Amino acid sequence: MRQATGAGPAAAPSGGILLEVRHLVQEFVLRDHGGVRGGVLQAVFDVSFELRAGETLGIVGETGSGKSTLARSVIQAPPPKHGEVIFEGTDLVRLRRRAMKPVRRHMQMVFQDPFRSLDPRWTVAGIVAEPLIAHGVGSRSERRERVNSFLDRVGLDPAGYGKRHPRELSGGQAQRVAIARALVLEPKLIICDEPVSSLDVLVQAQVLNLFETLRSEMGLSYLFIAHDLALVKQVSDRVAVMYLGKLCEIGPVRDIYREPLHPYTLALLNSIPDPSPPEGKRDTARVISGEPPSPLDPPSGCRFRTRCPRAADRCAAEVPELRTLGDLRQVACHFPLPARNDKRAEREFVL
Amino acid sequence: MTAAALLEVSDLCVRFRSRGNVVNAVQGISFTVEPGQTVAIIGESGSGKTVSAYAIMGLLPRTAHVSGSISFKGVQLVGRSEKDLRDHRGRNVAMVFQDPERSLNPTMRIGAQISEAIRCHLPLDRNDAHERAVELLRLVRLPAPERRFYEYPHQLSGGMRQRVVIAIALACEPRLLIADEATTALDVTTQAQIMDLLLDLQRQLGTALVMISHDLALAASYAEEVLVMYAGRVVERARTRDLFGSVRMPYTRALLGAIPRIELEPHVLLPVVGGRPPDLSAIMPGCSFAPRCPDVQQDCRHHTPALEEHDSGHWWACWHPCGEETGP
Amino acid sequence: MAVPVADALSPAPPAGDVTAAGRFGRTRGVMRTLEITIPGGVLLALLFFCFIWPIVYPVPQPTGGSILNSSLPMWSPGHIFGTDTVGNDIMARILYGGRVSFEVAAAVQLIGLVVGGLLGTIAGYAGGPVESVLMRVLDVFIAFPSLVLVLAIVDSLGQSELNVIWALSAFSIPAFARVARAATLRLRDQPFVVAARLSSAKTWRILVGHIAPNMMPQLVTFSLLGAGVTIILEGALDFLGYGIPDPAPSWGKEIAVGQTLLSIRPSLVIVPSIFLFVTVVCLNLVGDGLRARWGVRS
DSSP states (O other): OOOOOOOOSSSSOSSOEEEEEEEEEEEEEEEOGGGOEEEEEEEEEEEEEEEETTOEEEEEEOTTSOHHHHHHHHTTSSOOSEEEEEETTEEGGGOOHHHHHHHHTTEEEEOSOHHHHSOTTSOHHHHHHHHHHHTTOSOHHHHHHHHHHHHHHTTOOHHHHTTOOGGGSOHHHHHHHHHHHHHTTOOSEEEEESTTTTSOHHHHHHHHHHHHHHHHHHTOEEEEEESOHHHHHHHOSEEEEEETTEEEEEEEHHHHHHSOOSHHHHHHHHHSOOOSOOSSOOOGGGSOOSOOOOTTSOOSSSTTGGGOTTOOHHHHHSOOOOEEOSTTOEEOOSSOOOOTTOHHHHHHHOO | OOTTOSEEEEEEEEEEEETTEEEEEEEEEEEEEOTTOEEEEEOOTTSSHHHHHHHHHTOOOTTEEEEEEEEETTEEOTTOOHHHHHHHHHHTEEEEOSOHHHHSOTTSOHHHHHHHHHHHHSOOOHHHHHHHHHHHHHHTTOSSHHHHTTOOGGGSOHHHHHHHHHHHHHTTOOSEEEEESTTTTSOHHHHHHHHHHHHHHHHHHOOEEEEEESOHHHHHHHOSEEEEEETTEEEEEEEHHHHHHSOOSHHHHHHHHHSOOTTSOTTOOOOOOOSOOOOTTSOOSSOTTGGGOTTOOHHHHHSOOOOEEEETTEEEOOSSOOOTTOOO | OOOOOOSTTSOOOOOTTSOTTOSSOOSSHHHHHHHHHHHHHHHHHHHIIIIIHHHHSOOOOSSOOOGGGTTOOTTBTTBTTOBOTTSOBHHHHHHHHHHHHHHHHHHHHHHIIIIIHHHHHHHHHHOHHHHHHHHHHHHHHHHSOHHHHHHHHHHHHOSSHHHHHHHHHHHHHHHHHHHHHHHHHHHHTSHHHHHHHHTTOOHHHHIIIIIHHHHHHHHHHHHHHHHHHHHHHHHHHHHHTOSSOTTSOOHHHHHHHHHTTTTTOTHHHHHHHHHHHHHHHHHHHHHHHHHHHHTOOO
């Protein structure tokens, strides 16, 4: 149920729609002992969004939100059970493996743990060159040139680092190698799955800056997945919030943070430790209650209703659809939070 | 420094020998914890914060060489026998670790694990221990504590497991609780719940809390005093308000600058400090942050600055600290 | 500085920004080296004596001894371990018998590694029906008690060193396949393999370039430990009379023959037993030592 977003004046950088995800569903069948079908884990349920060229869409959520699974489904590793992933006009879900190859050139991924995303037995130069070899790009010397230039670009001296193995690198350096590998085919879209979560604070800042710089230099689009709200705000143009496999809301970054419409987003924002020092302890009322439900047995209707202070009967009976509210914002909630300047709406939402 | 201090660490050094190398994990740190106080120790990997915590708990392996003084309620801990340390652990000081998965025995019911901890130090029989365990579960706000007593760790969520770990830590009413990255592995909403719980428990039981983390924002929200560690040394120590209001040590300023913050506009480049933490097996003269410090001067490289109380309640180890009004 | 994390199956170090080498380095490195070099040295010495020594030094023949020399005791001149009931030099029988043990062990492990490793890797990577069929077929072999299976094969094929090798391979191939499959399953979902797939690398390149090298440490240690088992099985075969044919010597046969004279001349049993024991223990020690050093998860 896609709403026309229209050519809004603000936020998103110009450029056509690069990636369109429609009603994506990803399930995992759990097997009991002996291989008998145990249950079905719905990791991602009916997620739809678009990404424009040159834009960064941040996807934020906690454990079990399905954000990593969503990322993997977009790159078809493994392909989703239902739904469409339309990249530059082609539906990837329908493509056969061979036809996927030219597409893969334009869509790359950076993983969370750099030491697990790099083969410990390969050298740095070999790792970065692998995509070039797989796509048959250039001669041997041309490839070497290219590898060196990208290593340079991510801040690693090719002469010094080319022959090293991942275990000789620090976390930050290893992640740079992973980024160089993702860049070497000059893709249009890079999916970043928690790329800085395992790095120390100072290194994290370096790598984030690298992402930013490369973005403007190479005209990249990012799908940036993270659990850290402040981090996501730092890098994104638009943000999508996920909970237990569903999209709660999506919209321009400043709007989401200033004026969240979904109660879960508000709860998330309230949970962030506040570094500007107020005296004394926190306001306990803002802390969310309850435990996250098991993804195996999600609540009926709206999945957030068991922890939502605004939940009503309708929330248990009916699954809220993603609706457009105002400029470029979409929310999946029966009783979204009132927009600050929408007094009329406020009356409607009082329970 | 006062006679009433709960924990007094003085010039603590921890060295590890490995293959002819000596790694100086902690190089002479000193601080105190008052009863009921909340202190945060902030640092990145390799700063020595966890090793310090282990030293206070008496949990370091035999390959560690500890010198200096760790005094708990006036009793010296360095050089004690394993037996004495075992009594000390759990009774006086307890620790909550990062990963609740690994802190709990997956094959034992959680009630049994708590009872075991209780009966380690307190002379209670089985039934009394059971009762106390249920009480503890209630204290840590675990719903349906009587039923949970009989459950296994895998039946609980991450947040609930961490509550159980806290219950075990509090079983013998220690005066000091050390939380080593206790909420790092948890979701932000769960983190808020657990931190809230810890603070409440502190108030109720009068326990002092030492939070070890890499997360400055977390420390700022919950701690009264913050210690910043770098390369095995404490480089700045102040009341929270002072640390964030008038940061002095360039390293702390770098840390503050590097955290993405909600107030900032998107796509802004963060101020970065290049380089990496120094190799702890080779102590160089001078300030350990000198190679990376944007404000470095000649004397920084030759003379190691000592941690001194330059302002009331605000200590730093720097020859050329940041100016007056720098906030984050 | 770097810790030799040998492969992607070893427990991963934390990232942070400290090198993967870790902050505290490796303790007891010297001890661990001795754990490997001492038994390794013993094994090399045994190999030398079994294969090279008889070529260099005029060691008596293991067969065709003269009755006149029979039953000489230990430490006799020219016959360190004495001679057996028909006059063969026992030392020679030990050395030549050792050849058999080592040859069979090496061959069986190699066949297992190559064939079993290949089958297991294919099964693990392909998954689905291919995996099911392969693994069920191999399961049939594993289901048999090893000795029974081996006996049956040798019985039908006839006695010879080569047939013993085939028979024992029927046991080692499924064992390696299982290990390889498990390792492949674990590696297949590792981010670096996913990354290679995303780079559109061809499947065989992934298998050869990423999966196989990262399995190697595990397979090597497995084969060393398996070699010990193989030697014992081979010895058992000979002991039961199903192994290599007479009059060729082997450790198992010496034990079998000596068993009847155990009360009179215990050295006939003890000496080959000691060699068997030492060889298997050294293989185990080296295998274990390498496993510890490489951090291989079993």
